[in-house]
Amino acid sequence: MLITETEGPGNLQNVCCFITTPGGTIALNVLDVRGNVTKTFIGTNDSEATNQDPTGGGAPGNNMVQVTGFEYDGGIAGGDNNLTKQTEYATDSDTRITSFTYDWRNRNIDTDGEITYFQRLYYDNLNRITKAEQFDTTSAGNLVTRSENKYDDLSRIFQTIRYGIDSSTGTVGNSLTDNTWYDAAGNIIKQLPAGSDLFIKQIYDSLGRRTTTYWAYDLDETDYADAGSVIDDIVIEQTETAYDDAGNVIQKNSRQRYHDAAASQTGALQNPSTTPKARVTYLATYSDAIGRRIATVNYGTNGGTSLTRTSTIPSRSDTVLVTSKSYDSAGRFYQTTDPAEKVIQTEYDARGREIQRTMNVQASSSSSSSSGCPESLDANIIVTTDYNADGNISNIVANNSLSGNQTTTYTYGTTLSDSEIATTTLKRSETYPDSEDSSDVIFFKYNRQNQITEIQDQGNTVHSYDFDKLGRQTQDRVTALGTGVDGAVRRIATTYEVRGMKDTASSFDNASVGSGAIVNEVKFAYNDFGQLITDYQSHSGAVNTSTTPKVQYEFANGSDNTIRPTTLTYPDGRILTYNYGASDKIDNAISRVAALVDNDMSSTHLTDYSYFGLRNFVEVDYTEPDVEYTLIGTAGGNDPDTGDIYRGLDRFGRVKDSYWYDYSSSSEVERIQYGYDRVGSRTYRKNVVADTLSKKFDELYNYDGINRLKDIDRGKLNSLKDAITDLQFAECWSLDQTGNWSNYRQDDTGNGTWDLNQSRTNNKVNEITDITESAGPSWVTPAYNKAGNMISMPKPADPTTSFSATYDAWNRVVRIVEGVNTVAEYEYDGVKRRVIQKSYTGGVLNETRHLYYTEPNQWQVLEERVGSSTDPELQFVWGLRYRDDLVLRDRDTTNNGTLNERLYGLQDGNWNVTSIINTSGIVQERFNYDAYGKPQFLDSSFNSQISSSFDWEVLYCGYCWETSTELFHVRNRVYHSTLGCWIQRDPIGYADGPSLYQYCNSFPLNHTDSSGEGAVLVLGAIVGFFCALWLLATIAKTQGCRSICDYPGCVSDCMDELEGSYADNLQDFAGAGCVIGLVICLLRVAFNQLTPGGGTGYPPGGSPGNNQGNPLWNSLTACKKCPENKNVA
Missing domain, CATH: 2.40.128 (Lipocalin)
Known part of the structure; x- marks a missing residue:
């Protein structure tokens, strides 16, 4: 501002x-x-x-x-x-x-501080903080946290120690130690964070620029002299950076250790032909005369040949991906041209703020059309942004020539009649493009600390929020219900334990604090290091820690300087063990999970993992059925295109051969091959196993000018993989500027005649207002309530009839009805998880199903029970490659308390479960999907069947399919695959684009949205979900800033890494790590600037999540802090 x-x-x-x-x-x-x-x-x-x-x-x-x-x-x-x-x-x-x-x-x-917060700092004679402790309420209370810093003679921190503390007694337990080494110039040359033996070494040139970064380990290294060398180290990954005479980065090479390179091979990584062998990828960058980046060129593996950078920017091609940038007269980014020569243009106001972004800039407004559907509106896609006098966004306008321009207005300015503070800087209301009158608005109220105390939505449902003395939200009270909103839950209360972590989340049937009954409750327990170890899940009433079902987690105790996860215990007591391999192997040394092991009589290895580089999954071995997912393949030798052994990956790290192989019978179980265009969009999908059985399930794709899917043909790919012969099925879409389906067509048999030719009309907030057809059945047109929830929808199994839906005050679906008959009902716990699912037949309750989950950030179903039974009917084991990477499902088919059926899930490159196999490796059932996820059930020979013979529910992208409604429950939202959109608005707003209902930005073949809050590019199992967790735990803490005053340099360093990385595939781990470090750095900056005296533990008078202080006050006082470097973590 x-x-x-x-x-x-x-x-x-x-x-x-x-x-x-x-x-x-x-x-x-x-x-x-x-x-x-x-x-x-x-x-x-x-x-x-x-x-x-x-x-x-x-x-x-x-x-x-x-x-x-x-x-x-x-x-x-x-x-x-x-x-x-x-x-x-x-x-x-x-x-x-x-x-x-x-x-x-x-x-x-x-x-x-207030409540239980008390912190004590200790100093040495040089005024350096050597120890920080937190106590329960007063200095006489129990110790709850302790950390120490150790300094060298130049006052640099070379060691930090964090202790595990039993907060109930104050007993000090084991500790975690991070170590840092410096060279004579003060550069960090080695960092060994707690958690594993993996360290990071960095080499600098004579100008202090980082030229090489190694991720490596050496179990015997103790001498300082070894900190600057990797000659005896087992290097897992490395990046190399070259500079020109002006200091501009001109080339980055990334090397990732082969999965089978023995630990005995030490020293810097080489290439596919020299030990220690590595997959090598190359990036070249080009700058203008004043040092601005004007082009980034991704060569991928360069065919296995070492890259010699050209002096001029090369031409774009399928193997040379060039992204170029240009600048306006003020030196700001103006145009970015992608490898497919599509241009994004950004315009600014006089204060340097973005006021317009145009995608697919064209000289005219010509649009693309497919062979079957009318043209899409994909040229000159414009979004404009307006600001008010204080610099806050006041309007976002997404141009749409069909529905009319979509203007969302943010009005600022509170008064003492609506809030506790009068200011022009706080948002008073949001007005969506479909607003009909002054009441069709979201209103906000605040306390004096800028915390929202009340939200009234467009349907007049009111949430009131209470906070404790540390600024943490304790109550979410529904003080008014809008028309048609379910009121079974009227309040969610949250309590916290002494260290600030969430203790309980309780759902009540009364909005008044101290009144009403507990509907359901969750309770959490933590270990000495603050890790979640127990998640109690009561579906009726309060938690009873003696009887309530619970999910438990166990971790290493810190005695070996690690607190890595070791086991997961299911509600029925089943234990899943995370195995890290032999003590002398790479996996154990870097705390990388080598296997998931069951606690059955034979300790079955459910999965064994192999990696190249740090966390790139290349083999997943289901040892029980002898079936393996491999990105190495079975042909042997180097791939002729990439020049290395990883035949399942193209030169840019994208999955081109998703291969499940039965190594006991040497047969292909499931095999999908892909092709890509220059921006990474999949151009074809070849089903090799179906081809072998003379079934035609190959697919060919085309995209519009902003990479949205516009048509799909299914049949038999020709040899060039650019056309389909013997067409079996086809779909096409005409999309408007914000991704709405203005026309949708479907050919069910491939005879060239559209069996469905549908036109859709949308309003300015992208709700479907009319569906008409010139061919095919007449679908029901959806209807929405004021809050944007779809309250009437086409029944997925028969779109000519309708479902009606009821929502609660948190916009969660609680009831689905067909006509007068209830079809399904749902209940949710205080952390949003769907814990009870009731199914009805003819309006009569048929089944009550209880679902138990992993912790809220993961939100994976572990166990399902039916009725009052304490035995599971279903249990799920989830893998590490992706949040919804299902390994297997165990089922009780006889209702006798024994899980007698085990089926393993096999996924394709977009995490769709495409086959299930039994413990002998025999395919039991297959699944195919249309582009937006509607499943087709097949037998093992690809013959169509009406439904799953095994009541299989984990399907498209690993989402949970509900058989009775044929809707997908995807954590925060519900997905209607027949309509191809969500039935609720995106709870995080426009973060994922101008449409709050659009699925994966109309780019469903390369993206998933496992949270229901935002599309994520599929990385082709290159960087799995576990990798992301590991990066947060290790790289981030080594790349982040040490203090608020360091952040400009941190940002500069990180931007160097970021711009030089191929973000779409995270080829450059240094870049990836620095991106995370940058985020943490900026969060630290914001945290310290907004918390007077903050930065160590909870801020005085506040806690994480609190909008501490007033930004205006901080403008007055921030100048005092940084120069003196006071009160900075």
Whole structure:
């Protein structure tokens, strides 16, 4: 926001005393005689304000309110000017007080916050923090956290230690140690974080530029002299960076160790022909005369040949992917041209803010058409952004020539009649493009700490939020229900344990705190390091820790400097073990899971994993049925295109051969081959096994100018893989600018006649308002409530009839009805998980199913029970490659408490389950899907059948299919694959594009959306879900900033890495790590700038998740912090 600094009231001349934003918000500080800020007031009218009373004594119109208060030296004159108390006002009577104590050197030693927060800092004689501890409530309370820093003679931290503490007793347990080594110039040359033996070594040139980064380990390395060498190290990955004479990055090489390179092969990684062997990928970059990046060229593996960078930017081709950039006269990014020569153009206002983005820039508005559907509107796709005087976004306009331009308006400005603070900087309302009147709006209310205290949606459902003294949300109360909204749950209450982690989440049937009954409850328990170890899940009433079903987690105890996961225990007691291999193997050394092991009598290895590089899965061995997923293949030798042994990957790391192989019979079980265009869109899908059985399930794809799918043909691919012969099925789409299906056609038999020719009309918020047809059956047109939930929809199994849906106050589907008969009902716990599913037949309850999950961030179904039974009917084992990577399902088919049926799931390159096999490796059933996920059930020979013979429910992209409704439950939302869209708006808003209903940006063949909140590019099993967790645990902490004052350099370093990386495939792990580090760096910056005195543990008077402080106040005071480097983590 722009800040206008002006002279204060009266004759005060300190410019930090009085600030007015361009929109008219006033921040006024009251100063003591030393010039210290003692009070901060915010408002929009300071009528008759004085130096000591900004409220003007209650003058008419004056709306200044106090947001913070500060006391120095305990309020006693003549002290050392130390801040000893800080008071944050949520309301006039609801305050959050933090007290500070100092030693004789005026160093802050104790921070006493609200509730249970008490922190103590220890210093050495050089004023460096050597230890930080947190206690329960007071210094006499139990110790709950402890960390230590150790410094070298140059005051650099070379070791950090974090202790495991039993918070119930204060007992100190094992510790985790991070170590850092520096060279003589002060560069970090080695970092060994806790968690494994994997370290990172970095080599620099004479100018201090990082030229090589190694991820490696050496179990015997102890000498400092070895920190700068990898000659005896087992290197897992490495990146090399070359610079020109001006210091611009010109080339990056990435090497990833072969999966079968023995640990005895030490030293820097080489290439596919020299040990230690590695897959090598190359990036070249080009800069203009003033050092701006103008092109990035991705060569991938370059066919296995070492890259010699050309002096000029090469031409685009299928094997040379060039992304170029141009700049406007002010030096800002103006146009980006992708490898397919599609242009994105960005325009800015005079303040450098983006005001318009245009995709697929064309000289005219010509659009693309497919062979069957009318043209799509894919040229010059424009989104404009407007700002208000304070710099906040006021309008987002997505141009759409069919529905009309879609304008979403954000109105700012609260008053004391609607909130506890009057300011122009807080959003008062959101108005969606379909708003019919002034009440068809989302309204917000706030407390003085900028926390939202109330949201009223367009349907008049009101959520009121309560916070504790640490600023954490404790209650989500539904104080008013809109028309048709289910009210079985009216309140979700959250409690916290002493370290700040969530303790319970309870759903109540009454909005008033202290009233009503608990509908369901979850409770969490944690180990000494704060890791979740027990997740109690009560589906009726409060948790009883003796009887409530629970999911348990076990971790290494830290004695070996790791707290890696070791087991997962199911509600019925089944244990899944994470095996890390032999102690002398690479997997164990770098804490990489080598196998998932069952706790049955024979300790069955359910999966064995092989990797190249750090976390790139190349083999997944189902040892029980002797079936293996392989990206290596069976042909042997190097792939002629990539020049290395990984035949399942193309030169850019994309899966081209998804191969499930039965090694006991040397036969193909499932094999899908893919081709790609220059921007990574899949151009064909060849089903090799179906071809072998003379069944025609190959597919050919075409895309429009912004890479949205526009048609699919299914049949038999020709030898060039650019046409389909013997057509069996076809679909095509005409899309408008925001991704709505204006026309959809389907040829069910491949005879060239459209069996369905459908036109759809959408309103300005992308809701379907009409479906008509010129051929085929007449579908039901959906209807929506004010909050945007689809309350009437085509029945997926028969779109000519309808389902009606009821939602609760959190926009969760709670009931599906056909006519007058209930089809299904659902209940959810306090962390959003669907825990009860009731199925009806003819309106009569047929089954009540209880679902138990992994922890809320994973949200995977582990076990299902029916009725009151304590025995599971179903259990699922999930793999590590992807959030919904299903390994197997065990089922009780006889209702006798024994899981007598085991089926393994085989996935294709988009995580669709395409086959299930038994423990002998025999295919039991196959599945095919249309482009947007509607399943087709097949027998083992690809013959069509009506439904699954095994009631199989994990299907498209690994999503959960509900047989009774044929809807997909995808965590935060429900997906209607027949319509090809979500039935609720995206809960995170426009983060994923201008349509809140569009599935995966109309790019379903390369993307999944396992959260229901945003499409994710499929990385082809190159970087799995486990890899992401590992990156967060290791690379991030080595690439992040050490303090707020380091962040400009951090950003600069990270941007170098980011721009040089091929983000779509995360080929450059250094780039990937630095991206994560950059995010953490910026979060730290925001956290410290928005929390006076913050940065160690909870901020004074606050906690994670709290909008601590007021940004205007921080504008006044932030200048004091960074130069002195005070109170910075």
